[in-house]
Amino acid sequence: MNSGKIANHNIVRLNKAIVFIENNLSEKLSLEIISKEVNSSPFHFHRLFKIIVGETLQNFINRYRIEKAASILIHQKEKSITDVAINVGFDSLSSFSKSFKNFYGISPKKFKTESVYKFSQINKTESKIGKVTVTFEQYICNLNNTLNWLKMKTSPEIKKIPRLDLAYISYKGKMEAIGSVYNRLVKWATPKGLINNETRMVTIYHDSPKITDPNNLRMSACMVLNDPIDLDGEIDLRILSPTKCIVSRLEIAPHQFQQAWEASFAFMVKTGYEKSKTDPFEIYYNNAAEHPENKFIVDLCIPIK
Secondary structure (H helix, E strand, C coil), X not given: CCHHHHHHHHHHHHHHHHHHHHHCCCCCCCHHHHHHHCCCCHHHHHHHHHHHHCCCHHHHHHHHHHHXXXXXXXXXXXXXXXXXXXXXXXXXHHHHHHHHHXXXXXXXXXXXXXXXXXXXXXXXCHHHHHCCCCCHHHHHHHHHHHHHHHHHHCCCEEEEECCEEEEEEEEECCHHHHHHHHHHHHHHHHHHCCCCCCCCEEEEECCCCCCCCHHHCEEEEEEECCXXXXXXXXXXXXXXXXXXXXXXXXXXXXXXXXXHXXXXXXXXXXXXXXXXXXXXXXXXXXXXXXCCCCCEEEEEEEEEC
16 A cells, blocks of 8 residues: 555544644544544544654643633733633633643733733744644654654564463553552462463553543453463453454563554554554563563554454
8 A cells, every 4th residue: 555645644634633623622622523523533543643743632632722822812912811711622710720820830810911022932833823734744754753763673564463362350440550460360370380481471452541541441461371271260261363463573661662552553554554443462472570671572463454
């Protein structure tokens, strides 16, 4: 598939989304609403937006609202602060004031009454605030930066992951707390002789952290079973059917996982593949605590159609 056509298609989609945000700033804006407007799935769109624009959709909306409010406060001083807050989509004056102060360091009232010359940088960038567009060159730059990071680490492959029989524990909560779930899985597996140098762990992500509240993320902490075994207690069996995936084999530290996933999805966008309905997952080949640099050797697997 022609990557230029894919990129241009994505540019059109992103620009359409940004125009929709600009024209509906006073309305409720969410990932679901905006992705539906541009005929994209929320899961795919939020990753596409982050890769191309360089920040999450929600961060972009919040920042754009505050920057637009600043422009109004400078150039339309006849408008009350309450009116400005409503115009840019805030539910209350208090939430607007708090967000504004967190962004600019002073209250909207003080900002409005101070000399406009104090905020010359905002004046200079007013045209950017007034109309935001994503250019093809910007898209290529952001995408290439992400892909260059991945290229330095690995060469993603398209391969079919064979059927995996998994003993697993369901987990719901913050991503960083899943380690305690794996401890329970290991405690169950050890007396059964399932822990050795060939043991592979698998994390399946049923929700995207960009969409779902961190406290409500659903994941499965899994262990690959090479032979049938009786399961008990909180341990259940999950069968992962043979799955065509984009596979990125990486040796990375824990703090690099987010960047690695972003880069893998950037590769998917660049190469024109489309994610299937199967949830993304990781296959671990080592225990990071036993690695000289505390790194994981892991396959990041994006199921594709």
